[in-house]
Amino acid sequence: MSVLAVSASASAAPVQVSDLLAKAPAADWRPIDPENTLYMDLPAGRVVIELAPAFAPNHVANIKALVRSGYFDDSAIVRVQDNYVAQWSAPEDRKITAGHDTLKAEFDKPIGPEPFVPLRDPDTYAPLVGFSGDFPAARDPKTNRTWLTHCYGMVGAGRDDGADTGGGKELYAVIGQSPRNLDRNVTLVGRVVQGMDLLSSLPRGPGDMGFYTKEGDKTVIRRVRVAADVPAAERLPLEALRTDSSTFKALVQSRRFRKEGWYKYSPGRIGVCNVPLPVRLKP
Amino acid sequence: MSVLAVSASASAAPVQVSDLLAKAPAADWRPIDPENTLYMDLPAGRVVIELAPAFAPNHVANIKALVRSGYFDDSAIVRVQDNYVAQWSAPEDRKITAGHDTLKAEFDKPIGPEPFVPLRDPDTYAPLVGFSGDFPAARDPKTNRTWLTHCYGMVGAGRDDGADTGGGKELYAVIGQSPRNLDRNVTLVGRVVQGMDLLSSLPRGPGDMGFYTKEGDKTVIRRVRVAADVPAAERLPLEALRTDSSTFKALVQSRRFRKEGWYKYSPGRIGVCNVPLPVRLKP
Numbered sequence: 348m349s350v351l352a353v354s355a356s357a358s359a360a361p362v363q364v365s366d367l368l369a370k371a372p373a374a375d376w377r378p379i380d381p382e383n384t385l386y387m388d389l390p391a392g393r394v395v396i397e398l399a400p401a402f403a404p405n406h407v408a409n410i411k412a413l414v415r416s417g418y419f420d421d422s423a424i425v426r427v428q429d430n431y432v433a434q435w436s437a438p439e440d441r442k443i444t445a446g447h448d449t450l451k452a453e454f455d456k457p458i459g460p461e462p463f464v465p466l467r468d469p470d471t472y473a474p475l476v477g478f479s480g481d482f483p484a485a486r487d488p489k490t491n492r493t494w495l496t497h498c499y500g501m502v503g504a505g506r507d508d509g510a511d512t513g514g515g516k517e518l519y520a521v522i523g524q525s526p527r528n529l530d531r532n533v534t535l536v537g538r539v540v541q542g543m544d545l546l547s548s549l550p551r552g553p554g555d556m557g558f559y560t561k562e563g564d565k566t567v568i569r570r571v572r573v574a575a576d577v578p579a580a581e582r583l584p585l586e587a588l589r590t591d592s593s594t595f596k597a598l599v600q601s602r603r604f605r606k607e608g609w610y611k612y613s614p615g616r617i618g619v620c621n622v623p624l625p626v627r628l629k630p
Numbered sequence: 631m632s633v634l635a636v637s638a639s640a641s642a643a644p645v646q647v648s649d650l651l652a653k654a655p656a657a658d659w660r661p662i663d664p665e666n667t668l669y670m671d672l673p674a675g676r677v678v679i680e681l682a683p684a685f686a687p688n689h690v691a692n693i694k695a696l697v698r699s700g701y702f703d704d705s706a707i708v709r710v711q712d713n714y715v716a717q718w719s720a721p722e723d724r725k726i727t728a729g730h731d732t733l734k735a736e737f738d739k740p741i742g743p744e745p746f747v748p749l750r751d752p753d754t755y756a757p758l759v760g761f762s763g764d765f766p767a768a769r770d771p772k773t774n775r776t777w778l779t780h781c782y783g784m785v786g787a788g789r790d791d792g793a794d795t796g797g798g799k800e801l802y803a804v805i806g807q808s809p810r811n812l813d814r815n816v817t818l819v820g821r822v823v824q825g826m827d828l829l830s831s832l833p834r835g836p837g838d839m840g841f842y843t844k845e846g847d848k849t850v851i852r853r854v855r856v857a858a859d860v861p862a863a864e865r866l867p868l869e870a871l872r873t874d875s876s877t878f879k880a881l882v883q884s885r886r887f888r889k890e891g892w893y894k895y896s897p898g899r900i901g902v903c904n905v906p907l908p909v910r911l912k913p
Contacts, residue, residue, distance in 0.1 A: 429827040430782050454894070469752050471901040499713050499807045508891050523830075524782045524903050525807055528888065531895040544712040544834040547806075551827040605811065608791050611737070612814040618754040620807050 363607060367598050368588065368625055375592035377481065378629070379540065379585040383407065384574035385414060386583075387435075387542075389424075389566055394542035395574075395583060396502055401461045401480050402495050403453040403536045406504055410515035410536060411573050412446030418516070419571035424549060428557025430523030433546040434505060435568055436516060443516070450514035452506075453534045455494035458486055463493070464590045466599070468616045472496075472527040476619035478590035482538060483619050485530065495535035498525045498620035500543050503533040522547040525620040540585060540626045584629035598623065646890060650881050651871065651908055658875035660764065661912070662823065662868040664857035666690065668697060669866075670718075670825075671852045672707075677825035678857075678866060679785055684744045684763050685778050686736040686819045689787055693798035693819060694856050695729030701799070702854035707832060711840025713806030716829040717788060718851055719799060726799070733797035735789075736817045738777035741769055746776070747873045749882070751899045755779075755810040759902035761873035765821060766902050768813065778818035781808045781903035783826050786816040805830040808903040823868060823909045867912035881906065 383398040400407040413419060418437055426434040463486065465477040473485035476496065483498045495501065501521050506513030513534055520539050539546065549566055552559040559565045574582050588595055599622055605613045666681040683690040696702060701720055709717040746769065748760040756768035759779065766781045778784065784804050789796030796817055803822050822829065832849055835842040842848045857865050871878055882905055888896045 427831075429830055452894075468754050470754060471751055471899050472897045510894050523806065525901075526904070527901065528885065528893075528897060528904065530897070532893055547712055548710075548831055548833050550831050602811065610811075610815055611735075611793050614755045614811060614813070616754050618808075618810065621809070621811065 363601055364598060364623055364625065367594055367601065368627070371588065371592070371594040375589050375594040376586040376627070376629075377589050379587055379626070381574035381577075381582055383537075384540075384585070385410070385537075385571055386574055386577065387419070387571045388569045389542075389545055390569065391566075392542055392545050394545055395540050395585065396537050397540045397585075397587070398537040399480065399482050399495060399535065402456065402482070402484075402493075403504075403534050405450050406453055406513070406515050406534050406536045409446045409450055410504075410518070413443065413515060414571045414573055415576065416443070416445035417570075418443060418445070419568060421570070422568045423565040424546070424568065425552075425565055426519075426556065426558045427522070427546075427549045427551050429551045431521075431526060431557065432519040433522050433549055434517065434519035434557075436505075436518070447514055448516070449512050450534075452510040452513065454510070454531045455492045458488070458491050458493045461493070462591060464595070466617070466619055466622065468603075468618065470619060472530060478595075478622075478624075481587045481590045481624060483622070483624070485619075494531050496525070496619060497521055497527050497529045497533075497535065498538075499523070500539040501535055502537045502539060503529070503535045506533065520546050527620075538624075540587065541583070586627055586629050588625040588627075590624070598625075646884055647881060647906055647908065650877055650884065651910070654871065654875070654877035658872050658877040659869035659910070659912075660872050662870055662909070664860075664865055666820075667823075667857035667868070668693070668820075668854055669857055669860065670702070670854045672825075672828055672849055673852065674849075675825055675828050677828055678823050678868065679820050680823045680868075680870070681820040682763065682765050682778060682818065685739065685765070685767075685776075686787075686817050688733050689736055689796070689798050689817050689819045692729045692733055693787075693801070696726065696798060697854045697856055698859065699726070699728035700853075701726060701728070702851060704853075705851045706848040707829070707851065708835075708848055709802075709839065709841045710805070710829075710832045710834050712834045714804075714809060714840065715802040716805050716832055717800060717802035719788075719801070730797055731799070732795050733817075735793040735796065737793070737814045738775045741771070741774050741776045744776070745874060747878070749900070749902055749905065751886070751901065753902060755813060761878075761905075761907075764870045764873045764907060766905070766907070768902075777814050779808070779902060780804055780810050780812045780816075780818065781821075782806070783822040784818055785820045785822060786812070786818045789816065803829050810903075821907075823870065824866070869910055869912050871908040871910075873907070881908075
């Protein structure tokens with residue numbers, strides 16, 4: 348049976364990436380901090396989200412406060428728009444008992460001491476792209492600003508028209524072509540590091556912008572927990588490949604210049620949202 | 631209920647795009663040629679594919695010959711890899727009764743008289759991108775070559791390691807971040823113009839590269855027909871917005887510079903795979 352190609356996606360690592368990862372020293376992997384990890388349990392399985400406090404400290408703190416108060420338990424995926432986002436929230440009449448209803452936007456921030464591994468490839472949307480804390484990110488050296496980028500699997504905080512109307516009560520994950528027009532317009536709070544397919548394969552909502560129109564069509568979110576609150580023995584020991592590692596550097600190069608016999612042409616370049624960001628269970 | 635944003639996707643046109651399209655003169659729409667249209671019927675509904683004979687004349691002719699011989703009837707979606715592709719083919723033991731088993735690759739071609747509407751935004755992968763025959767495309771003026779680009783919804787012909795081992799018996803549609811590394815490595819034969827969500831929301835296959843491991847998990851393709859072979863009264867009168875129209879120009883500009891109050895920042899640029907390519911039923 349003919350196959351198309353090995354994949355450039357993180358979710359199903361192709362042979363060459365697997366080989367690189369198998370050879371990576373343990374130090375090239377970063378344990379994902381349970382204090383910044385969410386377990387979101389759907390009937391079909393678990394979605395794991397790594398939060399990004401370096402870019403959205405207030406939103407991350409707020410989301411954890413909401414999670415710890417049980418705010419997202421028995422909530423639902425309320426919107427799935429094809430080639431765009433899957434979005435979830437609690438029922439509209441649910442009151443918050445911890446945290447804030449809304450927060451000041453954290454769309455971008457001054458370039459600071461946070462790590463940044465630049466990608467030396469041109470980008471349509473930003474002067475400079477790369478990886479910061481192993482999240483896809485961008486920088487504008489002229490204005491001294493940095494922000495996370497809307498790549499596949501990134502999680503953001505929905506909002507109304509006002510910039511400061513988000514806060515984390517309504518969250519979404521990118522399930523299609525990177526909607527980079529949203530960069531600096533939404534507070535990105537993290538990314539899905541496991542179970543992405545549970546969101547991306549949901550039936551698209553029939554309503555405007557992919558909202559479900561019948562309560563029964565929504566996918567229930569049974570509960571959401573901060574991984575640190577789960578007994579240690581029940582936690583998933585996830586590790587992310589460090590983007591400042593030599594393994595990651597080799598990985599990016601192997602995706603720019605494809606050496607597999609299947610490839611007849613190699614662009615010599617890669618987009619920031621096409622770079623795999625491998626995550627594994629600690630061996 | 632707070633919503634994330636209006637969409638940049640073609641599949642669920644946001645208000646501003648709808649407004650532009652509602653005002654478009656009839657001449658800004660191009661009827662999609664039934665002779666270059668496939669109806670692929672899944673249990674959940676119909677996927678409609680517009681073929682691209684200007685870029686892949688031999689593959690398109692071959693696919694139509696295969697379709698007309700019933701080759702794809704009672705075939706199946708055999709692979710769905712998250713953030714990558716949904717792929718389909720007939721059972722391995724099925725013999726072809728029309729057309730060719732394999733064909734010479736049609737990865738790219740000399741720049742010729744085909745239309746090309748350039749997009750004046752930088753692209754990571756190609757020297758010049760734009761739209762040709764209302765398909766996303768790229769050009770390299772230095773080498774005088776042009777090719778279609780792997781954007782969401784594009785359909786290509788799977789192949790083995792040899793460049794000339796494809797031909798159209800195995801086809802795939804892009805369901806995630808544009809895998810532009812496949813450009814010039816696969817013969818792109820068209821794009822999904824309706825029913826994309828029927829492919830993108832399929833359960834991901836549990837096997838290597840998203841292949842299904844159990845026959846019963848595959849989605850059946852009941853039949854595939856060339857629209858021209860369907861009685862005229864049963865055809866879908868689909869029209870594509872002409873990418874050389876003033877409406878399309880305004881649409882691209884409206885996506886580069888977002889005027890909606892929701893947007894706080896506008897990049898002033900757009901990626902070739904982020905441009906909506908609207909399709910409608912003729913009013």
